[in-house]
Amino acid sequence: MxxxxxxxxxxxxxxxxxxxxxxxxxxxxxxxxxxxxxxxxxxxxxxxxxxxxxxxxxxxxxxxxxxxxxxxxxxxxxxxxxxxxxxxxxxxxxxxxxxSLGVNIFFQLNEYLAKMMSKLTQYKVSMEEIHHTQKLDAPSGTAISLAKGVIENSNYSSWALENAKEDEILIDAKRIENVPGTHSIFYDSEVDSIEIKHTAHSRxxxxxxxxxxxxxxxxxxxxxxxxxxxxxx
CATH class of the missing domain: 3.40.50.720 (NAD(P)-binding Rossmann-like Domain)
Structure with a gap:
């Protein structure tokens, strides 16, 4: 080829x-x-x-x-x-x-978890993404895809980088030297927390x-x- x-x-x-x-x-x-x-x-x-x-x-x-x-x-x-x-x-x-083949499996896992959690309104969804300092866009395209996966399978309507409203997913976008990419989705309630995470070790x-x-x-x-x-x- x-x-x-x-x-x-x-x-x-x-x-x-x-x-x-x-x-x-x-x-x-x-x-x-x-x-x-x-x-x-x-x-x-x-x-x-x-x-x-x-x-x-x-x-x-x-x-x-x-x-x-x-x-x-x-x-x-x-x-x-x-x-x-x-x-x-x-x-x-x-x-x-x-x-990344692993991230695309993670996308599916994220959508499946969002479906399971959609009726448990006591949990608030938030996300964190960490990338190298040379990355030009924030949040990352991967984070946006993950947020879209939650939105399509829940009552959330959008995402925000700060001051998220009740129906918005807060995305915390961090830029740190020499980090290929880490994405986490959190479901937090008063009694417990659930987290799924993908960490890239290289490009x-x-x-x-x-x-x-x-x-x-x-x-x-x-x-x-x-x-x-x-x-x-």
Whole structure:
């Protein structure tokens, strides 16, 4: 499989190493103002860039009929137009706030727990996410996905970073040097607390998941998620 890496920072380099270990070839390494020369040779693109570059990168892939796996967060206000373009171009697309295989299991666990707790109104839900200081968006895309998973399976309507209302989930977003990512969901009552937590030890899990997704999407058309890749639906 020939892969274009759109975004060649720390994550891009880990993805490159894992892709090569799995027998794939890198035909484009794009960062900053580099051109898209070589994208036309790719079977799939893996896009881990920055919020300001994501939409252009994804659009270029659709225009050149290259399936794209995107793990960049912080650009989702443009997701509807990106999804529309994918459909118009008969493209193939997976966006994931987190491609870690373990985190995607954690997403499912979070939704299942939210369903079980939905009628126990004595418990108040809150969340904490911790990332490295270079992370540009807060809360993390993973935290937003986790909050959405609770909201869709409970009476909560939204989330907030501070001064959360009764129907909002408080997310405490912390930035600490050299932390790949930790996400915790708390259910607190006067008599006890329940907590589920995922801790990433390195970027390896995110990178491996994105390569697995790239392998899976070959030959497919449409918009998918990691639930499709891992058959979790």
């Amino acid at each position: 020939k892969i274009a890496l759109l975004g060649y920072g720390k994550m891009g380099k880990v993805i490159e190493r894992i892709a090569l270990e799995r027998g794939h070839e890198i035909v484009l390494r794009k960062s900053g103002q580099d051109t898209f020369n070589g994208l036309e040779n790719a079977d799939v693109a893996i896009e881990f860039s920055i919020p300001d570059a994501a939409v252009e990168n994804i659009t270029e892939c659709f225009n050149r009929n290259v399936p794209v796996i995107s793990g960049t967060t912080g650009w989702l206000e443009h997701y509807p137009e990106v999804a529309k373009l994918c459909e118009e171009k008969s493209g193939a697309f997976i966006y994931g706030s987190n491609f 390896e899990g995110f990178a491996l998941g994105s390569v697995v997704a790239a392998e899976w999407i070959l030959g497919k058309k449409g918009i998918f998620t990691m639930k499709d890749v891992l058959d979790l639906k």
